[in-house]
Amino acid sequence: MDPSHRIVPAAATKTASIQDTANTLGLHDTLRYGPRSLATETRTRTELPSRLSKWEETQDNAKLTMLRNVHGLHAPARLLMERNIVSHSPHMPALPQTNLHLDILMGRDETLSPGDFFSGMENGHSLDIHTDMERKLRM
Amino acid sequence: MNAFVDRFANSSSVPGVQMRSRDAVPADSDDLDNGLVLSAWGSEAGFGNIAQGAPTFSMPLVIDPAAFLRLHTDDHADPSCRIKLAHGTTTIAFKYQGGVIVAADARATMGSYIGSGTVKKIIEINPYLLGTMAGGGGDCSYWETYLGMHCRLHELRNHERISVAAASKYLSNLLYSYKGTGLSVNTPLIFASQGPAVYYVDADGTRMKGDLFSVGSGSTFAYGVLDQGYRSDLSDAEAYELARRSIHAAGHRDAFSGNQCNVYHVKQDGWTFIGNYDLSELHYEGVGNSGGYGYEMRTAGQSSSE
Numbered sequence: 001m002d003p004s005h006r007i008v009p010a011a012a013t014k015t016a017s018i019q020d021t022a023n024t025l026g027l028h029d030t031l032r033y034g035p036r037s038l039a040t041e042t043r044t045r046t047e048l049p050s051r052l053s054k055w056e057e058t059q060d061n062a063k064l065t066m067l068r069n070v071h072g073l074h075a076p077a078r079l080l081m082e083r084n085i086v087s088h089s090p091h092m093p094a095l096p097q098t099n100l101h102l103d104i105l106m107g108r109d110e111t112l113s114p115g116d117f118f119s120g121m122e123n124g125h126s127l128d129i130h131t132d133m134e135r136k137l138r139m
Numbered sequence: 140m141n142a143f144v145d146r147f148a149n150s151s152s153v154p155g156v157q158m159r160s161r162d163a164v165p166a167d168s169d170d171l172d173n174g175l176v177l178s179a180w181g182s183e184a185g186f187g188n189i190a191q192g193a194p195t196f197s198m199p200l201v202i203d204p205a206a207f208l209r210l211h212t213d214d215h216a217d218p219s220c221r222i223k224l225a226h227g228t229t230t231i232a233f234k235y236q237g238g239v240i241v242a243a244d245a246r247a248t249m250g251s252y253i254g255s256g257t258v259k260k261i262i263e264i265n266p267y268l269l270g271t272m273a274g275g276g277g278d279c280s281y282w283e284t285y286l287g288m289h290c291r292l293h294e295l296r297n298h299e300r301i302s303v304a305a306a307s308k309y310l311s312n313l314l315y316s317y318k319g320t321g322l323s324v325n326t327p328l329i330f331a332s333q334g335p336a337v338y339y340v341d342a343d344g345t346r347m348k349g350d351l352f353s354v355g356s357g358s359t360f361a362y363g364v365l366d367q368g369y370r371s372d373l374s375d376a377e378a379y380e381l382a383r384r385s386i387h388a389a390g391h392r393d394a395f396s397g398n399q400c401n402v403y404h405v406k407q408d409g410w411t412f413i414g415n416y417d418l419s420e421l422h423y424e425g426v427g428n429s430g431g432y433g434y435e436m437r438t439a440g441q442s443s444s445e
Contacts, residue, residue: 014197014200014204015196016195016204016320017194018193022192026285027193027312027313028316037319038317039205042320043205065147076146076147077144
């Protein structure tokens with residue numbers, strides 16, 4: 001995200017793209033993601049889902065920008081580098097993945113949230129271990 | 140690490156001049172070359188946003204972008220709409236024993252204004268694949284360029300040329316994912332390649348294989364001439380003549396087609412450009428020593444009143 005002092009996510013610009021579900025042929029991958037209709041996606045989206053999904057990221061970005069302005073470039077860079085190091089999980093992409101170190105760095109080690117109990121519901125059982133491993137090892 | 144540094148490199152909260160394009164590599168990947176941005180090096184080769192893979196289109200921030208587009212561009216529903224897209228055409232393609240003939244007129248109309256009389260409506264995707272432009276010209280040429288890129292990628296990956304069935308399938312899948320958005324302004328296309336094969340691909344997701352197709356506002360007039368003259372054992376000269384006569388008939392009667400006619404011949408080893416003919420010359424003089432194509436020319440002296 002661009003450095004910004006916004007504490008609330010901006011209204012998302014509407015875009016139509018098959019980039020996120022495209023396969024190597026450059027087309028929407030119906031086999032993996034099912035049928036998709038860009039027309040309905042762009043028609044009925046209110047701004048609430050995007051606002052909620054970008055909430056934490058926007059707040060974090062605001063804090064990092066303030067750190068950069070007060071302490072200099074090294075402050076956000078070090079924090080982000082630490083988070084990056086800690087995210088390299090050595091495990092296989094099996095389902096419940098908890099990253100305690102990342103929780104500590106993000107400051108949520110002493111809080112309980114619904115995400116702690118209901119994790120893994122969005123993506124569910126991944127059908128393809130091979131792509132998961134590929135994605136993991138390419139990092 | 141470079142990504143993190145680049146992200147906060149400007150000291151103010153306003154993202155100043157940045158070398159990064161909006162939808163470049165995400166900031167939290169730590170590839171070695173995520174600092175290199177393609178647009179900064181000018182290596183997009185003129186393809187614009189297609190060079191980064193599947194393109195992303197911004198849509199207006201209204202509840203229903205497709206209806207909004209239709210409101211402002213649909214000439215049939217509301218002739219006083221503000222945006223007149225360039226369309227109106229006649230394109231034909233037919234298959235015969237010597238390959239495939241593709242012909243199109245050259246007029247672009249925007250509402251009731253003739254924008255241009257020299258439009259190249261037959262798009263040369265690669266040396267053995269031709270697509271035609273009908274409906275919205277911008278959409279046609281954009282997506283056919285995209286298709287050309289992927290045909291080339293297919294060739295490089297599979298070490299053989301893409302078949303016309305695969306290319307048309309590719310295009311129809313692509314248009315289907317944008318179906319209903321109004322992005323493709325109903326762009327029927329015709330594919331011709333070695334095979335020989337002609338496919339009709341539509342923005343509704345239609346994809347049909349056939350022997351002869353005519354697409355556009357003047358297609359009914361062209362079909363009349365094409366259907367009465369078509370045989371699969373035409374000679375080359377007869378096939379060129381049939382194509383010219385069909386386009387001339389459409390250009391003569393349809394207000395949205397006319398000006399010029401371009402004819403291409405697709406053979407086993409690729410396509411060749413046969414010629415560009417002015418329709419008024421075809422009407423009054425014809426080609427070579429054949430008479431003019433127009434009714435008065437063909438029936439001169441046959442009426443008892445003369």
